[in-house]
Amino acid sequence: MIASLIETCKLAGVEPRGYLADVITRIVEGHPNSRLDELLPWAYPAMPTAKAVA
Known part of the structure; x- marks a missing residue:
């Protein structure tokens, strides 16, 4: 379940x-x-995308 x-x-x-x-x-x-839906992963902000370093 954790995985x-x-x-x-x-x-x-x-x-x-x-x-x-x-x-x-x-x-x-x-x-x-009553507000467990706020704790679901899709309710969190996404990680910022990493920028490539040249």
Whole structure:
């Protein structure tokens, strides 16, 4: 299940480690169950694209 969540993050352009840390922190701090849709990977901003260095 975790591997699936990590792959979903990658597909949505979200950095998995930061996403998981943020979601776990929010849950511990009492994020309301009625707003769980806000914690889904596609609700997060995408990672900025890396620029090639010549």
